[in-house]
Every structure is written in C-alpha cells, then in structure tokens.
Amino acid sequence: MAVRLKFLTEDEQEIALALRYWAMDEEGAYLERVSDLVPFREITQPGAVAKFVRQICWAYDENQVCRVCNKAMRVNGRTDAKKTPQRSYHPCHDCQEREREEQDKRAAAQRAELEKQLAPYIARARTIAISYIDLTDDAALILQAIHALVGQRLTQGTFNRVDCDELTPMGADDFIDRLYAQDILEDDPTAACAEAYFIKDGTVWHKKSLAHYFLPPDTRLGGAEDAFSLLLEREFSDAEALTNLWLDYAVTDVMRYLHYQCSMHNQILEFEAIKKIEGTARHGLRKYSVAQLWFIMWKVVRDAAALASRSYYSREKAVATIPTKVRKQLEIADQGSELRNDWSRPESHITGSLGMIFNSKFDLDEFSTGAKVIEMFTRLGNKKRGGVELNELAVAFMKGTLENQSSLPALEAFTEMVRAGLSTGDALMETITRNPELFR
Incomplete structure (x- = not known):
C-alpha cells in the first residue's frame, strides 16, 4: 500500500487493526470500511477508530512528499492520503519542528539584540530633562491640553495615544508627533508592551499606537506638579x-x-x-x-x-x-x-x-473669525513686546524719522493711532507697520 506505518506498539491485535485500517488496493481504494473494524475492545463507534490508530502508529503517505526534504508526509487519517503522487503545500512534521526551532532561535537573538540596543535608550529616558521656561507657546498649550486629559501621568507616569483621542475633534496623532519630534515628549520602553519596539535596518523603531509617552522633568524644578505649574501659569506672546x-x-x-x-x-x-x-x-x-x-x-x-x-x-x-x-x-x-x-x-x-x-x-470658539483671531494674537504679541522694548521702539521711531526727514507725517500718523484709542506701544507699532516708507 502507498501508506507506510511506523508502529508505536508491540500489541499484535493493535498492529493488525492498524493494518486493516490502512489496507488498500493498487488503485488506492480501502479494502475495508471503518464500520467493519468495530467493535474492537472498548471501541464501539467507527468515529473513534482513526483516533486510536493515530495513538498506536504513525502513517506516512508515499504519494505525498515534503516540499522541503522530499520525504513522505505524515497523515492523520484516510481522508489525508492521496491516490496520486504530489508535493505537499506544507512542510512535514520534522521540518516544521526544525523551522520552529530556528524561528525560536532567531526570535531569541532578536530579543537579545533589541534589549541591548534599548538599554542606552532606557537610560536616556530616565535621565533626560528639558527647560519648561524655554518651551514655545504652541508646545505649552498642547501640553496643557494633554494634561487636561491624562493629569499627573503626563509628568509622573506615562500615557498613550488612545488616552489623548479627545485632544482635538480628529484625535491627537499630529500634535503628539510634533512634540515628540521636538524632543519635548519622550517614550518609555519599560512601560510599553513587548510588541511595541523592534529593530529595522539595525535601528530601534517603535509602533506609535503601542508606545507610552511622558514629559521629561524640568531642568530646574524636576518633575513635580509644581514644575508643571510653570506651563499652567505661562503668559503667551508668540x-x-x-x-x-x-x-x-x-x-x-x-x-x-x-x-x-x-x-x-x-x-x-x-x-x-x-x-x-x-x-x-x-x-x-x-x-x-x-x-x-x-x-x-x-x-x-x-x-x-x-x-x-x-x-x-x-x-x-x-x-x-x-x-x-x-x-x-x-x-x-x-x-x-x-x-x-x-x-x-x-x-x-x-x-x-x-x-x-x-x-x-x-475666549476663542467655533464662531471666532480668523481675522479677529490673528488680530488678537498679534495684539497680544505686540503688547508683550511693547512692555519690554517700548524704549527701544521709541528710539527707533525717532531716529528713523529724523534720518528720513519724515518726523511731521510720522508724528501725525502716531497721533491718529493714539486718538483711535491705542496705547503708546501699540500706536508706535501700528504707525511703523502701516507707514514703512516713513522709516526707510
């Protein structure tokens, strides 16, 4: 027959049952029906015969060869055996075991290499600090919005992107990516699952959806909530x-x-x-x-x-x-x-x-027009700048008009701005902005 048997028993009756189960003619038709093989000892149902035969012998179909080693394929029952010679789509049991062992070795080597490359990565995450005072206004606002969602985990734990889904109507990915690219947010490999990090082209990569992020401590005040209050109490001017x-x-x-x-x-x-x-x-x-x-x-x-x-x-x-x-x-x-x-x-x-x-x-919402938003932010910036640079601005105003012999029209323009209700600093800025030809 086309099926070769390797017996796992020495019981002659069991061997005889297995031979009867697998016996076939030259055309591959089985000589006996499974129902004719029962009863056999405690086996009374035909459906239990195949399972019992698998326990007492291994069957190798000579008509099916492994695509890797070209040896006969091990089959579990009559329906698995083929009547004509062919190559199997799957490796044989022994080849599968070898492939599994090789995969396990490769996986272990990859884990070891990943742990090796992550070690300095983790060490840096534990020691890095940034200056909260030096953060840009947009970064500070985004951090305040994240803090509203995750609380103390921003500075004293970790959070993931799912935690920030409600940062904007369209999620948080673009804004987290921005802070991460600016080295404001860092990721912590020790807080993420094992599948989050991998090596690609010799470099450590991470899956954004699985990464856990945190805000490094302030260089001066550390990572306590008191340090984050620097951002909460910040005056915006950019x-x-x-x-x-x-x-x-x-x-x-x-x-x-x-x-x-x-x-x-x-x-x-x-x-x-x-x-x-x-x-x-x-x-x-x-x-x-x-x-x-x-x-x-x-x-x-x-x-x-x-x-x-x-x-x-x-x-x-x-x-x-x-x-x-x-x-x-x-x-x-x-x-x-x-x-x-x-x-x-x-x-x-x-x-x-x-x-x-x-x-x-x-005080901005969906009804705030862009023109008024930009005007408000510009005025905010000018106000902040005016408080610091008002004297320099006045000197530049006077020097520029004297050098260009345009003092009178410049003063008239400045007076109009004051009459319109602008402060001294704002009036100077508006005069210079609207009349650049007077200061060239």
Missing part, C-alpha cells in the same frame, strides 16, 4: 506660534464636520482630496470662522449628493468635485458673499481639550 496652532486645531474641527457630512451621504474622500481640502480650509480660516467653514462643507457635500443622483454622474465623480467646490465657495465669499456664522456643532462632534484650552485662555 503671535506666530499661537496663530499656527489655532489654524492647526481649527482645521481638525472643520475636517471632522466634513467627514460627518460625507458619512451621512455615503461619500468617501480620497487621501489626496482630503489633503487638498485641508490646505484650502487652513487658508480660509485665516479670515473666516470654523462655523463659517462648516457651512461651506455642508453646502458642498449636499451639492455633491445632489449631483450623484443624476443619471450622467456617479457617486465617485460627484465626490471628486468637493475639493474644487470648497475653494470656489471661499472665492465667492471673498468677493462679498456672506457666510453664515451660526452653524451649530453636532452632538457627537467634540470640541476637544485643545479647543477648550483656547476657549479658556483666549
């Missing part, structure tokens, strides 16, 4: 950093609403379209509010849904028009068309902890 962070946040607020509207109409945006809309929205948010951009998103999605219902348009073609429609609506608004600013936030659409920080610190 107009550019604050403006860019607001725009980054506001874009997430707009895009969350866009995705919500698209889901209501079973519309799926391509990655390139999403990026294009994000860029257009960011530009629009320098002038308009989040709520006004929500109105645009509602309108263009509704128009695309109507377009898709026409016989000569498919849903995919209609969705592809959304990025252009968004830009077109902004162009119409720039030409004088009024955008509604009373669009309400859907119940499931969160503000996010970063949005709440902007609201508590600067």
Whole structure:
C-alpha cells in the first residue's frame, strides 16, 4: 500500500487493526470500511477508530512528499492520503519542528539584540530633562491640553495615544508627533508592551499606537506638579506660534464636520482630496470662522449628493468635485458673499481639550473669525513686546524719522493711532507697520 506505518506498539491485535485500517488496493481504494473494524475492545463507534490508530502508529503517505526534504508526509487519517503522487503545500512534521526551532532561535537573538540596543535608550529616558521656561507657546498649550486629559501621568507616569483621542475633534496623532519630534515628549520602553519596539535596518523603531509617552522633568524644578505649574501659569506672546496652532486645531474641527457630512451621504474622500481640502480650509480660516467653514462643507457635500443622483454622474465623480467646490465657495465669499456664522456643532462632534484650552485662555470658539483671531494674537504679541522694548521702539521711531526727514507725517500718523484709542506701544507699532516708507 502507498501508506507506510511506523508502529508505536508491540500489541499484535493493535498492529493488525492498524493494518486493516490502512489496507488498500493498487488503485488506492480501502479494502475495508471503518464500520467493519468495530467493535474492537472498548471501541464501539467507527468515529473513534482513526483516533486510536493515530495513538498506536504513525502513517506516512508515499504519494505525498515534503516540499522541503522530499520525504513522505505524515497523515492523520484516510481522508489525508492521496491516490496520486504530489508535493505537499506544507512542510512535514520534522521540518516544521526544525523551522520552529530556528524561528525560536532567531526570535531569541532578536530579543537579545533589541534589549541591548534599548538599554542606552532606557537610560536616556530616565535621565533626560528639558527647560519648561524655554518651551514655545504652541508646545505649552498642547501640553496643557494633554494634561487636561491624562493629569499627573503626563509628568509622573506615562500615557498613550488612545488616552489623548479627545485632544482635538480628529484625535491627537499630529500634535503628539510634533512634540515628540521636538524632543519635548519622550517614550518609555519599560512601560510599553513587548510588541511595541523592534529593530529595522539595525535601528530601534517603535509602533506609535503601542508606545507610552511622558514629559521629561524640568531642568530646574524636576518633575513635580509644581514644575508643571510653570506651563499652567505661562503668559503667551508668540503671535506666530499661537496663530499656527489655532489654524492647526481649527482645521481638525472643520475636517471632522466634513467627514460627518460625507458619512451621512455615503461619500468617501480620497487621501489626496482630503489633503487638498485641508490646505484650502487652513487658508480660509485665516479670515473666516470654523462655523463659517462648516457651512461651506455642508453646502458642498449636499451639492455633491445632489449631483450623484443624476443619471450622467456617479457617486465617485460627484465626490471628486468637493475639493474644487470648497475653494470656489471661499472665492465667492471673498468677493462679498456672506457666510453664515451660526452653524451649530453636532452632538457627537467634540470640541476637544485643545479647543477648550483656547476657549479658556483666549475666549476663542467655533464662531471666532480668523481675522479677529490673528488680530488678537498679534495684539497680544505686540503688547508683550511693547512692555519690554517700548524704549527701544521709541528710539527707533525717532531716529528713523529724523534720518528720513519724515518726523511731521510720522508724528501725525502716531497721533491718529493714539486718538483711535491705542496705547503708546501699540500706536508706535501700528504707525511703523502701516507707514514703512516713513522709516526707510
């Protein structure tokens, strides 16, 4: 027969049963039915015969050869045996064991190498410190928003990205990546699961979704909550950093609403379209509010849904028009068309902890227009700068106008700013900003 047996018993009756079970003719047909083999001792059911035979012998099918060693394959029962010669799709039992042992050795070597490379990585994480005072305004605001979500774990433990899902309406990944790239947030391998870190091209990598992060202690005050109070009590003055962070946040607020509207109409945006809309929205948010951009998103999605219902348009073609429609609506608004600013936030659409920080610190929300936001941050920056540099600013004002023989028109412009209600510092800055030709 095509099946070779290796017996694990010396019992003649058991050997005879196994031979009868596997006996076949030249064409591979079995000579006896399994039901004819029972009863045998305590075995009375045909279904138990194959299991018993496997316990007393190993069967090797000569018609099936291992794809690795070309030896006969071990089979468990009659249904596994083949009538014609062929190569198995899977390695034989012995080859599988060898492959498993080799995999275990490789895995052990990789773990040892990973532990070796992680050792200095872990040591650095335990000793690194940063200066909280030197952090940029945008970084400080993001950290305050993370602290609102994870509390003391920011400075005295670790947190993961899932913990920060409610940082913005679209999650936290981009903002955590920003702080991590700036070496403000660090990851702790000892707090993450074993699958979080791996070696690629000789370098340690980690899976962002599994990593655990923390804020290193302050170089002067350490990692206590008192140190973090430096960030909580911080006075903000970097107009550019604050403006860019607001725009980054506001874009997430707009895009969350866009995705919500698209889901209501079973519309799926391509990655390139999403990026294009994000860029257009960011530009629009320098002038308009989040709520006004929500109105645009509602309108263009509704128009695309109507377009898709026409016989000569498919849903995919209609969705592809959304990025252009968004830009077109902004162009119409720039030409004088009024955008509604009373669009309400859907119940499931969160503000996010970063949005709440902007609201508590600067009284900003979805109805704050971009133009007023930028103006407010610019004024905040000028105010801070004026308190420190007012004397230098006055000297530069006087020196510049004297050298250019433009003292009279410069003083007239300054007087108009004061009459408009601006402080001395703001009036000087506005005069210089609006009349650069007087100071060249």
